[in-house]
Amino acid sequence: MEGVDHLAHERNKSEFDVDAMKIVWAGSPHAFDVSDRISKLVASDPGFRKDNRSTLSRKELFKNTLRKAAYAWKTIVDLRLSEEEAAKLRFYVDEPAFTDLHWGMFIPAIKGQGTEEQQQKWLPLAYKMQIIGCYAQTELGHGSNVQGLETTATFDSQTDEFIIHSPTLTSSKWWPGGLGKVATHAIAYARLIVGGREHGVHGFIVQLRSLEDHSPLLGITVGDIGMKFGNGAYNTMDNGVLQFDHVLDVYSIAFASIAVMLWVSQVTCEGKYKQSDVPRQLVYGTMVYVRQTIVADASCALSRAVCIATRYSAVRRQFGSQNGGPETQVIDYKTQQSRLFPLLASAYAFRFIGEWLKWLYADVTQRLQANDFSTLPEAHACTAGLKSLTTTATADGIEECRKLCGGHGYLCSSGLPELFAVYVPACTYEGDNTVLLLQVARFLMKTVSQLGSRLSSKKPVGTIAYMTRVEHLMQCRCGVQRGFAELSADLVEAAVAHCQLIVVSKFIEKLQQEIPGKGVKQQLEVLCNIYALFLLHKHQGDFLSTGCITPKHAALANDELRSLYSQVRPNAIALVDAFNYTDHYLGSILGCYDGNVYPKLYEAAWKDPLNESVVPDGYHLYIRPLLKQEIRTARL
Numbered sequence: 288m289e290g291v292d293h294l295a296h297e298r299n300k301s302e303f304d305v306d307a308m309k310i311v312w313a314g315s316p317h318a319f320d321v322s323d324r325i326s327k328l329v330a331s332d333p334g335f336r337k338d339n340r341s342t343l344s345r346k347e348l349f350k351n352t353l354r355k356a357a358y359a360w361k362t363i364v365d366l367r368l369s370e371e372e373a374a375k376l377r378f379y380v381d382e383p384a385f386t387d388l389h390w391g392m393f394i395p396a397i398k399g400q401g402t403e404e405q406q407q408k409w410l411p412l413a414y415k416m417q418i419i420g421c422y423a424q425t426e427l428g429h430g431s432n433v434q435g436l437e438t439t440a441t442f443d444s445q446t447d448e449f450i451i452h453s454p455t456l457t458s459s460k461w462w463p464g465g466l467g468k469v470a471t472h473a474i475a476y477a478r479l480i481v482g483g484r485e486h487g488v489h490g491f492i493v494q495l496r497s498l499e500d501h502s503p504l505l506g507i508t509v510g511d512i513g514m515k516f517g518n519g520a521y522n523t524m525d526n527g528v529l530q531f532d533h534v535l536d537v538y539s540i541a542f543a544s545i546a547v548m549l550w551v552s553q554v555t556c557e558g559k560y561k562q563s564d565v566p567r568q569l570v571y572g573t574m575v576y577v578r579q580t581i582v583a584d585a586s587c588a589l590s591r592a593v594c595i596a597t598r599y600s601a602v603r604r605q606f607g608s609q610n611g612g613p614e615t616q617v618i619d620y621k622t623q624q625s626r627l628f629p630l631l632a633s634a635y636a637f638r639f640i641g642e643w644l645k646w647l648y649a650d651v652t653q654r655l656q657a658n659d660f661s662t663l664p665e666a667h668a669c670t671a672g673l674k675s676l677t678t679t680a681t682a683d684g685i686e687e688c689r690k691l692c693g694g695h696g697y698l699c700s701s702g703l704p705e706l707f708a709v710y711v712p713a714c715t716y717e718g719d720n721t722v723l724l725l726q727v728a729r730f731l732m733k734t735v736s737q738l739g740s741r742l743s744s745k746k747p748v749g750t751i752a753y754m755t756r757v758e759h760l761m762q763c764r765c766g767v768q769r770g771f772a773e774l775s776a777d778l779v780e781a782a783v784a785h786c787q788l789i790v791v792s793k794f795i796e797k798l799q800q801e802i803p804g805k806g807v808k809q810q811l812e813v814l815c816n817i818y819a820l821f822l823l824h825k826h827q828g829d830f831l832s833t834g835c836i837t838p839k840h841a842a843l844a845n846d847e848l849r850s851l852y853s854q855v856r857p858n859a860i861a862l863v864d865a866f867n868y869t870d871h872y873l874g875s876i877l878g879c880y881d882g883n884v885y886p887k888l889y890e891a892a893w894k895d896p897l898n899e900s901v902v903p904d905g906y907h908l909y910i911r912p913l914l915k916q917e918i919r920t921a922r923l
């Protein structure tokens with residue numbers, strides 16, 4: 288039935304103020320207003336239609352992405368949207384595109400690591416999209432091992448130029464988004480060589496394509512690396528390959544009288560390399576920034592999947608009919624709840640950890656500007672670890688939501704296959720999740736080695752303050768220092784546990800704040816308890832074997848979890864409504880707001896290109912000869 292809200296009875300059950308929860312989710316009344324306005328604007332504009340992606344060929348798909356990006360830019364300019372509104376518009380357009388890298392990495396890299404001169408030259412052009420940039424770090428042979436990159440940037444003191452060169456096949460830049468077909472410029476990472484001496488990997492701003500006709504500049508070979516996982520999905524992005532053949536980085540030279548380098552170091556015109564007194568690790572600064580945004584984004588992707596699975600679980604009925612009455616809603620099965628509600632709790636937990644990490648990043652940035660580098664290692668460990676934790680849990684969570692939707696979850700019209708295909712590379716890009724956890728483990732072990740050391744007067748603070756209270760860490764000291772590589776699989780687990788502790792403690796801190804709205808805080812308390820107790824339940828073997836809990840505690844935790852699931856049940860639909868997603872953004876028939884799933888699924892099936900004719904193309908060539916046993920005459 289059109290116009291009927293099939294989930295109205297569920298919405299009537301809720302025990303809290305959904306509008307107030309929407310504001311908690313958005314972060315503030317202002318953030319809610321912007322998000323609400325812009326999401327509706329995108330949803331109501333046919334120019335941003337996205338329901339046909341899985342049926343387009345790669346070329347059609349890509350051209351359509353270019354059209355949408357241009358249309359989005361025109362909308363931003365015509366409506367004079369603020370930077371915040373423009374970012375929200377790109378978010379709700381919901382299509383991976385070269386613009387993600389331009390706004391998400393190229394501009395932040397110049398802002399975070401460029402000198403003032405560099406910023407003055409490039410940022411105005413980039414903000415107006417008169418140049419389009421990408422972030423070209425990874426190579427065919429090396430991604431994780433940044434120090435292993437092979438591209439060279441040799442300073443020629445005769446001409447005052449850098450010569451950027453790809454000496455081997457494996458030094459070809461490989462993967463950068465936007466590079467394949469669109470970017471006019473790149474921040475390219477290369478080993479700096481001055482006066483025959485190497486000075487490690489640095490970033491360079493390099494022009495790749497003509498601003499007149501888009502052809503590659505002299506010495507540049509550039510193209511797309513080919514189709515990726517899934518239909519549609521991330522194939523809207525032109526991940527690229529790039530080779531430099533002794534390219535002169537004239538643009539770098541042109542705008543700075545000395546040389547274009549990141550602010551961590553400079554090359555003088557006499558050909559001298561000068562390392563400034565800021566830590567060398569700041570070369571990795573853009574990665575810290577992007578990891579933080581990826582954490583903030585994880586809650587969006589997970590909440591989206593959870594919203595679809597929750598609404599559909601309330602619509603779907605299987606078994607349990609009594610006296611001809613309706614069957615049981617699958618959301619009422621305890622097994623469904625025990626799989627779904629921890630994911631709902633995770634979506635909220637990741638929302639708050641994303642908020643906190645944003646604060647931490649702003650704090651470390653401010654300190655860096657004042658030459659205080661003391662919190663950089665913690666910021667690196669937090670962004671790396673939380674990026675790893677949240678993206679792994681989100682990718683797994685999206686797949687679990689697909690299974691929670693049974694067979695219909697496997698249809699593209701459920702929105703879940705595409706969401707998974709788009710999301711899953713987040714476990715790899717911006718740092719492979721295991722490699723990042725090893726960085727956290729390294730940070731933790733460094734802290735352990737300093738604990739109790741007579742030479743170090745530093746007391747752990749911030750997210751590692753708890754370590755002073757864990758007595759047996761003192762005894763761990765010697766063993767771990769000797770055998771990091773040997774113990775790395777266990778250390779990665781310790782790193783995950785450390786990150787989970789941060790997520791739980793920041794969720795608890797959030798609840799200590801004033802949270803207005805009838806019943807809102809109580810709902811969040813229930814979700815926080817589910818998040819923490821589910822972890823305890825899942826890892827009870829570890830807790831029991833280390834004597835942190837007794838079997839009685841474990842049983843109590845399990846009982847409590849069951850009771851918490853029952854408390855969430857009447858509020859489940861309202862808790863996902865609080866995400867305030869439009870049907871356009873959700874892109875899912877199973878998750879549509881009114882729950883009118885079956886007529887929509889039926890209608891969508893008939894729109895598939897295969898159903899354009901009753902008898903399929905190929906019938907006369909392949910089906911009829913089979914049926915008539917004339918296969919020898921068929922043209923194969």
Ligand SMILES: CCCCCCCCCC/C=C\CCCCCCCCCC(=O)SCCNC(=O)CCNC(=O)[C@H](O)C(C)(C)COP(=O)(O)OP(=O)(O)OC[C@H]1O[C@@H](n2cnc3c(N)ncnc32)[C@H](O)[C@@H]1OP(=O)(O)O
Pocket residue numbers: 381382383387388391422424425430431432433434464520568569571572574575580581584588663664667705706709710713715716717718719722726729733
């Ligand atoms: C349905 C349709 C649409 C649906 C949409 C759904 C949702 C979409 C989700 C999208 C999400 C967000 C949008 C954002 C867009 C993203 C687009 C993709 C972008 C991808 C871009 C990239 O991938 S760029 C390339 C990234 N590459 C990496 O991350 C490489 C990883 N490797 C490294 O970071 C480093 O090399 C290493 C840290 C692993 C090792 O470094 P090194 O060789 O130097 O070794 P050490 O271990 O010895 O480290 C030396 C010391 O430096 C410290 N360190 C290391 N890194 C840092 C750092 N970043 N900051 C500070 N300090 C650092 C390290 O700790 C060591 O310190 P000490 O111990 O004190 O010596």
Ligand SMILES: Cc1cc2nc3c(=O)[nH]c(=O)nc-3n(C[C@H](O)[C@H](O)[C@H](O)COP(=O)(O)OP(=O)(O)OC[C@H]3O[C@@H](n4cnc5c(N)ncnc54)[C@H](O)[C@@H]3O)c2cc1C
Pocket residue numbers: 388422423424425428429430431432461462463464521526712715716717718719720721722725
């Ligand atoms: C969709 C997508 C978009 C991307 N966009 C960009 C971009 O815009 N710009 C850019 O520069 N790059 C980009 N990348 C590249 C990305 O950053 C790298 O792929 C990523 O950093 C992983 O590096 P790798 O491919 O070298 O993996 P590898 O390091 O080769 O990993 C392979 C395996 O080895 C393991 N491994 C590696 N090192 C260790 C170790 N020390 N200890 C234990 N195990 C280890 C890993 O865990 C993994 O299981 C993108 C990648 C993808 C998939």
